[in-house]
Every structure is written in structure tokens, then in C-alpha cells.
Amino acid sequence: MLQIDHVKKAFHNHQALKGVSFEVPKGIIFGLLGPNGAGKTTLIRIITGIFMPDEGQVLMDGQTYTGLRYSGLGYLPEERGLYKKMKVGPQLVYLTELKGVPHDVAKSRVVAWMKKFDILSWWNKKIEELSKGMQQKVQFIATVAPEPQLLILDEPFTGLDPVNTNLIKDEIRRLRDEGVSIIFSTHRMEQVEEICENIVLINAGEKILDGEVTEIKDRFKKQLYMVKYKGELPETFKSQFEMVEDTPGTLTVRLPDGQTGALLRALADSPVEVSSFKEVLPTLNEIFIQLVTNDHHA
Amino acid sequence: MHKLWLIIKREYLTRVKSKTFLLTTFLTPVGILAFILILGWIMSYKSDKTVNILVKDEAGILEATPVTNKKFVLKFEDANLETLKGKVKDEAYQGLLYLPKLDSIGVSNYKAWYYADKTLDLESTYSLSSTIRSKIKEFKMRKMGLRAEQLRLLKTHVSIDPEPLSEGVEDKSSMAGVVASAVGGVMGYFMFIIIIMYGTMIMRSVSEEKINRIVEIIISSVKPFYLMLGKIIGVGGVGFTQLAIWLVTVPLVMFGANRFLGVDTHPTVGVKGKIPAEVTSSLMEKATQVMTELGHMNWWIILPVFIFFFIAGYLMYAALFAALGSAIGEDMNDAQSLTFPVMLPIIISTYIMFSVIKEPHSPLAFWSSLFPLTSPIIMPVRAVYDTPWWQLLLSMAILAITVVGLVWLSGRIYRIGILMYGKKASYKDLIKWIRTK
Structure with missing residues (x-):
């Protein structure tokens, strides 16, 4: 759906993006990851049309993007902003109308969303009267009420309590199921792992990794297997395998060729009672740190 | 264009509906009114107490014609200055006004004396001295054998009226x-x-x-x-709105205040000297000009x-x-x-x-x-x-x-x-x- 094609952007003497390319398929949650200063915000601003790229282009369904940039896109910036002195309801209607939605439609959509979030009673409250978390919910509605086809969420969960985090997570998944493409930018890797299907990792203005989350984990796995057991393992058993971790009750073993059969057979012959056996996959966090630090040393 | 309109509307409406706007827009004329009223009140402030003054009039200028000022009650008495001073204290006089003899009609500076423990307030002093001034004028006129008519004839108001040199250029007044x-x-x-x-x-x-x-x-x-x-x-529209409101309300308030003060401030000036006819006519002339x-x-x-x-x-x-x-x-x-x-x-x-x-x-x-x-x-x-x-x-x-x-x-x-x-x-x-x- 969205195609980023060799996008370059420089500011004065600093090359923020050095030719980044990737694709965001339709109807998925796509993680945009990178350390601070990697060029994420610049990239998001190019996708939103706030900046124009120096080189390269952004394509939406194969079309150049400029025409679409205003109506089909919802953007929740990392630094939230609403008119503090304006009332919640009129403000949401205004922001929705600015996306080209007619007044009556905008109003009924805002009412529906506020009902869904159980905040319709806030209609006449000024933004400055709301707490940070409450403002966050309003901001989310402002982003989704225009019914964008592409949603860019920059750290959408900061400041939210677990209940509201789940509420928003569910809405994000529901929107995905309806065919909306969602670009999700965050530093919180466990959240990425939980809700993203695809990711791209950029560092110092360059893409260093992209693909499906499961495929990436597979690619970075180190053939590690973890066994939990009860009882005593004989030394002879341990000498057969490459031990990574060996504490009473837990054992992590590297199997270079992925031959789990030998390990399972040996366990079956040993006197211990096995309670669990599983492959150890790297977390995105580990992959992230590994790649970024390697990149810096390179 | 529709979006531009939305932005203009928001910028305009949020400002026009704000408390600050309503306050500054409607309080400014009220503030002006209050200012005028307070000013008028200060200007017109006077105590309605009459001042009893004992007068020793050696020059014979106040005694000759009656004083029409209601503020002062003048009692004329010709006695030794010291006796009169004592009398001020004994009887309920506020002070003693001593008008020394006028040497000649050529006097350009005339000094009168006012004896009291409490000095007269500024307005009364001004009022009293202007009364004396006009009386001296009458006195001098009598001495010189001048009539008020002749005096008026001496006065000439001069203005230079610009006239166009070539034809077709509009004639203007001064x-x-x-x-x-x-x-x-x-x-x-x-x-x-x-x-x-x-x-x-x-x-x-x-x-x-x-x-x-x-x-x-x-x-x-x-x-x-x-x-x-x-x-x-949008903000420009707010400015226009505010100006439009002021253009209507400020003159209205001014007009109202003028009428109000027109009634209230008239008797302020102590001496009820009438404005001479020639001044009125020249004011009228200026206003029409x-x-x-x-x-x-x-x-x-x-x-x-x-x-x-x-x-x-x-x-x-x-x-x-x-x-x-x-x-x-x-x-x-x-x-x-x-x-x-x-x-x-x-x-x-x-x-x-x-x-x-x-x-x-x-x-x-x-x-x-x-x-x-x-x-x-x-x-x-x-x-x-x-x-x-x-x-x-x-x-x-x-x-x-x-x-x-x-x-x-x-x-x-x-x-x-x-x-x-x-x-x-x-x-x-x-x-x-x-x-x-």
C-alpha cells in the first residue's frame, strides 16, 4: 500500500535520511523502530507530507503521494498537542473537518467515538481541564475520527494506564482488521512484539533491518533450546552438548544443526523429569540492541 | 479553500467568544465613560458650604457693586485691621479679606490680603481673585470713563483665511x-x-x-x-469586529456622558461671568468651519x-x-x-x-x-x-x-x-x- 522509495533528506549539514526504502502492506500493524536520532521523526514527517524528500518518493498504491497526503492519513505525533482553551467536542469536530469530512458526518463520528470511550460527558470541557491520560484519549479520537486509510502512531501509549492502554490496543487491532495500515513508532520493544506483524529498523538514517516479526526472529535465532526439569542430570549427559546455561532445574543448550532429536533422546534416557522444552527465540529488544551497537562499531 | 475558511472561522470565533474579547470590547467604552464621569466629578467637586468673609475694602471695589457669587457671604466693615482680626475670631467668620487702596488706575499688579488660620481652598481662592479682578476692571473703566460697549469695540479677532490663487482649486477656511x-x-x-x-x-x-x-x-x-x-x-476579522463595536458604542457613551455632564458641570465655575457674546459667536463660527x-x-x-x-x-x-x-x-x-x-x-x-x-x-x-x-x-x-x-x-x-x-x-x-x-x-x-x- 505505502511504498517508501529511496527517500533522502538533509538538513543544512546533517544527512537525516540516507536513502531509505521499505513497503508497508495494507491492513497490517507496522513497527517503525530505531534509536533516538535515527531519523524516525523525519521519516514520519515525510510520510505525513510535512516535509518533502530531497530525493526519492513516497508512493501510495503506486501513485505519487502528494494528492493523498491530506485526507487519507491520520497522524498522532509523539508530542501531543490540542488547543488547550477549546472544548473537547468542538475541537474534535474541527480537527475532523480539517481532514475534509463534512460537518455533520464529522460530528456524528466524534459522538460515536466519544461514546465508545465513554467520555461523551466531556464534550463541553476544555482540554486544559483534563488530565494527561484523558487528553491522550481525546488525541487518539482526533487521529482516528477522520477514518484514515493510513494511521501513523508515534508512541501512542505513553501516559496511559493499563486499562486504557488495552482499550487503545484493541481499537488499533480492530482498525487493522478493517483494512487500515498502521505505522507504529516506539521504543518499547515488548509492545512491538505484541502488536506488530512487520517492522523496519532504521539507524543513523539507514534501514538496517525489515521484514515480518516471526521471520526476523527466526533469522536471528541462535539454535538455543531451554529445558526445565526436576531431578539430577549426570555429568556424562552434559558433556554431550554445548551448554550455554546450566543452573539447577534449567538448562540452555545450543544445537548448531538444529537437531533436537539427539537432545530429546538423551533426556528420555536420563533419570530426570522434564517439565518443559522449548526453542529460545531472541527478543526484538536483543536484536535491536545487537544491530544498533554493531552498526555503531562498524 | 474550504479548509482555509474553517481555519478563519475557528480563529475568529474562538477569539470573539472568549471572555477577554468580551471584556475588552465592552469594558473599553464603559471605562471611557467611567473616566469621563470621574473626571467630571472631580472637576465639579465643590463643597456647598458658603464661606463667611469679613472684608475691609479700602479700595472700595467690592462694595461699589454687589457681588453675585453665592459661595461667599461678604460682610463689609471699616475698622482697624487688628480689631477686625479679633472680630474674625470672635464671630463665626472664616477669614478677613483686606483690599488695600488702589493707588492709580495704572496698577497692573494688585495684592489683596486674606487673614485666616485655615487658608482658602484653591477653587475659592481662584473664584475670589477673579471676582476682584473683574471688579477692578469695572472700577478702572469707571475711572477712565469707558463704557463696556467701547471696550468691546477695542477687541478684534484676527484670522487668516487661505484663498486659492488659481481657479478651480477649492476655497478653504482658516x-x-x-x-x-x-x-x-x-x-x-x-x-x-x-x-x-x-x-x-x-x-x-x-x-x-x-x-x-x-x-x-x-x-x-x-x-x-x-x-x-x-x-x-481570522484575527483581522476580530479586529474589525472590535472596531465596529467601538465605533458605535464609544460615540454613544461619549454622547450620553456629555449630556449627563452637560447638566451636571455647568455651575462649576465660581464666577458666573457670562461668556461674552463675541466669544460665543467665534466658537460657533469655528464649529461650523x-x-x-x-x-x-x-x-x-x-x-x-x-x-x-x-x-x-x-x-x-x-x-x-x-x-x-x-x-x-x-x-x-x-x-x-x-x-x-x-x-x-x-x-x-x-x-x-x-x-x-x-x-x-x-x-x-x-x-x-x-x-x-x-x-x-x-x-x-x-x-x-x-x-x-x-x-x-x-x-x-x-x-x-x-x-x-x-x-x-x-x-x-x-x-x-x-x-x-x-x-x-x-x-x-x-x-x-x-x-x-
């Missing part, structure tokens, strides 16, 4: 210059106030949007230029010129202030060093304005009415004084081109500035932003 400078001055000053007031309002509003980051959301929907333009037009001069003015040139320069000047400075607002960071103190170069031509214009009122066709007036940063304030002033058509049109053309150019430049600064956080921007940065693709 009030022309005064009226023109008043009209010009009011218009120029008005421009100054509006530009400063609404310019800084726009600047503050832009920097607020930048600081609370709402711009990022808005400009992912609308081009930054439209946001800037919408704000400028002012009215005819106002009527003679080329309003069908002055008004359109004023409105043009008002709108163009507002647009130009509003755009500049918007650009500055976008360059200001979190710290409003940064604003001062940035705004100074923009404020400077506005402030200089008002000084030039005073010189232009005196000499509307001097080289300074000519050049400053063409220079686009000063012309919005100077040209409307000059338009009052039969400025040649070609100068008006040239100035308007230069200003129009400058407005387009500066709004465009401001838009370029604005679009970058609103997304720049952190360090304070300098004019060097602004030029860099203009050049940024």
Missing part, C-alpha cells in the same frame, strides 16, 4: 489646516495601535500553537501557508485610501509577526530581540507622522509615504492633504507588491519555523529557512 491634521493624526495613530495590538496577538498565537505542538496535527491536514493566512484573516471643512474633505479619496492602507498594512505586519512567532521557542523572552527590527519602522512611522502633519509635502513625507514599511501609517495622513494621484497610486502599488512578497516570505519562514524546536532562532536562521526547499 480651520482647514487644523481639521486636516486632526483627521490625519487620528488615522495614523489608529493604524499604529491596530498594527501593534493585533500583530503581537498573532505572534503570540503562532508561538503558542508551536509550543503545544498542535501545528503538527493541523499541518498534516492543511498546508502551513493556509494555517498562517487563516490566522491572519470645522464641520464644513470635514464636509469639504475628499472623503471618497480619503476613506478608500485609508481602508486600502489599513488592510494592506495589517496584512504585511501580521505576516511578519506570524513569521516571528514561528521562530520563537519556548521562551517568550526571545521574542524581544527578534521583534525589534519589525517594531522599529512602525515606531519611526509615528514620529514621521507628526512631521508630515506639519509639512505634508516635504521630501521626508514623500519618501516615507512611498516606502512600504512606513507608507501604511504615513500615506493615509498625506491623503488628507491633496496628495497627487500618481503618488497615491505609486505608493499603493509598491505596498501591494511588498505585501505579496512579504506574506510569501513569511510563509516560507513560518513553514520551517513552526517545526523547529530547541535553540533560539536568529535572523540568519530565518534567511536560511527562506532558502530551504
Whole structure:
């Protein structure tokens, strides 16, 4: 759906993006990851049309993007902003109308969303009267009420309590199921792992990794297997395998060729009672740190 | 265009509905009224107590004709000064007025004495001395054998009436210059106030949007230029609304206050000396002259010129202030060093304005009415004084081109500035932003 094609952007003497390319398929949650200063915000601003790229282009369904940039896109910036002195309801209607939605439609959509979030009673409250978390919910509605086809969420969960985090997570998944493409930018890797299907990792203005989350984990796995057991393992058993971790009750073993059969057979012959056996996959966090630090040393 | 309209509407409505707007708009006339009333009350304040004064009138000026002032009750007595002083204390007199003998009618300084432990208040002193003054005048007239009639004949009021040299040029009365400078001055000053007031309002509003980051959301929907333009037009509309309300309410309040005070302030002046007939007639004459001069003015040139320069000047400075607002960071103190170069031509214009009122066709007036940063304030002033058509049109053309150019430049600064956080921007940065693709 969205195609980023060799996008370059420089500011004065600093090359923020050095030719980044990737694709965001339709109807998925796509993680945009990178350390601070990697060029994420610049990239998001190019996708939103706030900046124009120096080189390269952004394509939406194969079309150049400029025409679409205003109506089909919802953007929740990392630094939230609403008119503090304006009332919640009129403000949401205004922001929705600015996306080209007619007044009556905008109003009924805002009412529906506020009902869904159980905040319709806030209609006449000024933004400055709301707490940070409450403002966050309003901001989310402002982003989704225009019914964008592409949603860019920059750290959408900061400041939210677990209940509201789940509420928003569910809405994000529901929107995905309806065919909306969602670009999700965050530093919180466990959240990425939980809700993203695809990711791209950029560092110092360059893409260093992209693909499906499961495929990436597979690619970075180190053939590690973890066994939990009860009882005593004989030394002879341990000498057969490459031990990574060996504490009473837990054992992590590297199997270079992925031959789990030998390990399972040996366990079956040993006197211990096995309670669990599983492959150890790297977390995105580990992959992230590994790649970024390697990149810096390179 | 629809989005621009939405922005204008929001900028306009949120301001017009705000408490600050309602307060300043409706309290200003009330404030003016209160000011006038308080002033009137202070001016008309007097104690209604009558003052009992014992008078030793050696000159025989007060005794000769009765004193009509109700404020004073004068008791004449001819005795030794010391005895009279004692009498003031014994009987309930506030003081003793001693009028020494007038040596000759050639006296130009006359000193009377007032003995009391409590000095007279300023107004009573003034009132008393003016009563004595007029009595001395009558006394002198009697001595010289002059009649009031003759005295009036001696007085001549002189005015120089400008007459056109060649035919076809309009004849003007002597009030022309005064009226023109008043009209010009009011218009120029008005421009100054509006530009400063609404310019800084726009600047503050832009920097607020930048600081609370709402711009990022808005400009992912609308081009930054439209946001800037919408704000400028919306705030301009607020200005027009406020002016329209003031144009109606302030004269109304003034009229009401005048009527009110007209009744209340009349008996203030202690001496009920009638305004001499010749003064009244010359006042009347002046008032009609002012009215005819106002009527003679080329309003069908002055008004359109004023409105043009008002709108163009507002647009130009509003755009500049918007650009500055976008360059200001979190710290409003940064604003001062940035705004100074923009404020400077506005402030200089008002000084030039005073010189232009005196000499509307001097080289300074000519050049400053063409220079686009000063012309919005100077040209409307000059338009009052039969400025040649070609100068008006040239100035308007230069200003129009400058407005387009500066709004465009401001838009370029604005679009970058609103997304720049952190360090304070300098004019060097602004030029860099203009050049940024």
C-alpha cells in the first residue's frame, strides 16, 4: 500500500535520511523502530507530507503521494498537542473537518467515538481541564475520527494506564482488521512484539533491518533450546552438548544443526523429569540492541 | 479553500467568544465613560458650604457693586485691621479679606490680603481673585470713563483665511489646516495601535500553537501557508469586529456622558461671568468651519485610501509577526530581540507622522509615504492633504507588491519555523529557512 522509495533528506549539514526504502502492506500493524536520532521523526514527517524528500518518493498504491497526503492519513505525533482553551467536542469536530469530512458526518463520528470511550460527558470541557491520560484519549479520537486509510502512531501509549492502554490496543487491532495500515513508532520493544506483524529498523538514517516479526526472529535465532526439569542430570549427559546455561532445574543448550532429536533422546534416557522444552527465540529488544551497537562499531 | 475558511472561522470565533474579547470590547467604552464621569466629578467637586468673609475694602471695589457669587457671604466693615482680626475670631467668620487702596488706575499688579488660620481652598481662592479682578476692571473703566460697549469695540479677532490663487482649486477656511491634521493624526495613530495590538496577538498565537505542538496535527491536514493566512484573516476579522463595536458604542457613551455632564458641570465655575457674546459667536463660527471643512474633505479619496492602507498594512505586519512567532521557542523572552527590527519602522512611522502633519509635502513625507514599511501609517495622513494621484497610486502599488512578497516570505519562514524546536532562532536562521526547499 505505502511504498517508501529511496527517500533522502538533509538538513543544512546533517544527512537525516540516507536513502531509505521499505513497503508497508495494507491492513497490517507496522513497527517503525530505531534509536533516538535515527531519523524516525523525519521519516514520519515525510510520510505525513510535512516535509518533502530531497530525493526519492513516497508512493501510495503506486501513485505519487502528494494528492493523498491530506485526507487519507491520520497522524498522532509523539508530542501531543490540542488547543488547550477549546472544548473537547468542538475541537474534535474541527480537527475532523480539517481532514475534509463534512460537518455533520464529522460530528456524528466524534459522538460515536466519544461514546465508545465513554467520555461523551466531556464534550463541553476544555482540554486544559483534563488530565494527561484523558487528553491522550481525546488525541487518539482526533487521529482516528477522520477514518484514515493510513494511521501513523508515534508512541501512542505513553501516559496511559493499563486499562486504557488495552482499550487503545484493541481499537488499533480492530482498525487493522478493517483494512487500515498502521505505522507504529516506539521504543518499547515488548509492545512491538505484541502488536506488530512487520517492522523496519532504521539507524543513523539507514534501514538496517525489515521484514515480518516471526521471520526476523527466526533469522536471528541462535539454535538455543531451554529445558526445565526436576531431578539430577549426570555429568556424562552434559558433556554431550554445548551448554550455554546450566543452573539447577534449567538448562540452555545450543544445537548448531538444529537437531533436537539427539537432545530429546538423551533426556528420555536420563533419570530426570522434564517439565518443559522449548526453542529460545531472541527478543526484538536483543536484536535491536545487537544491530544498533554493531552498526555503531562498524 | 474550504479548509482555509474553517481555519478563519475557528480563529475568529474562538477569539470573539472568549471572555477577554468580551471584556475588552465592552469594558473599553464603559471605562471611557467611567473616566469621563470621574473626571467630571472631580472637576465639579465643590463643597456647598458658603464661606463667611469679613472684608475691609479700602479700595472700595467690592462694595461699589454687589457681588453675585453665592459661595461667599461678604460682610463689609471699616475698622482697624487688628480689631477686625479679633472680630474674625470672635464671630463665626472664616477669614478677613483686606483690599488695600488702589493707588492709580495704572496698577497692573494688585495684592489683596486674606487673614485666616485655615487658608482658602484653591477653587475659592481662584473664584475670589477673579471676582476682584473683574471688579477692578469695572472700577478702572469707571475711572477712565469707558463704557463696556467701547471696550468691546477695542477687541478684534484676527484670522487668516487661505484663498486659492488659481481657479478651480477649492476655497478653504482658516480651520482647514487644523481639521486636516486632526483627521490625519487620528488615522495614523489608529493604524499604529491596530498594527501593534493585533500583530503581537498573532505572534503570540503562532508561538503558542508551536509550543503545544498542535501545528503538527493541523499541518498534516492543511498546508502551513493556509494555517498562517487563516490566522491572519481570522484575527483581522476580530479586529474589525472590535472596531465596529467601538465605533458605535464609544460615540454613544461619549454622547450620553456629555449630556449627563452637560447638566451636571455647568455651575462649576465660581464666577458666573457670562461668556461674552463675541466669544460665543467665534466658537460657533469655528464649529461650523470645522464641520464644513470635514464636509469639504475628499472623503471618497480619503476613506478608500485609508481602508486600502489599513488592510494592506495589517496584512504585511501580521505576516511578519506570524513569521516571528514561528521562530520563537519556548521562551517568550526571545521574542524581544527578534521583534525589534519589525517594531522599529512602525515606531519611526509615528514620529514621521507628526512631521508630515506639519509639512505634508516635504521630501521626508514623500519618501516615507512611498516606502512600504512606513507608507501604511504615513500615506493615509498625506491623503488628507491633496496628495497627487500618481503618488497615491505609486505608493499603493509598491505596498501591494511588498505585501505579496512579504506574506510569501513569511510563509516560507513560518513553514520551517513552526517545526523547529530547541535553540533560539536568529535572523540568519530565518534567511536560511527562506532558502530551504
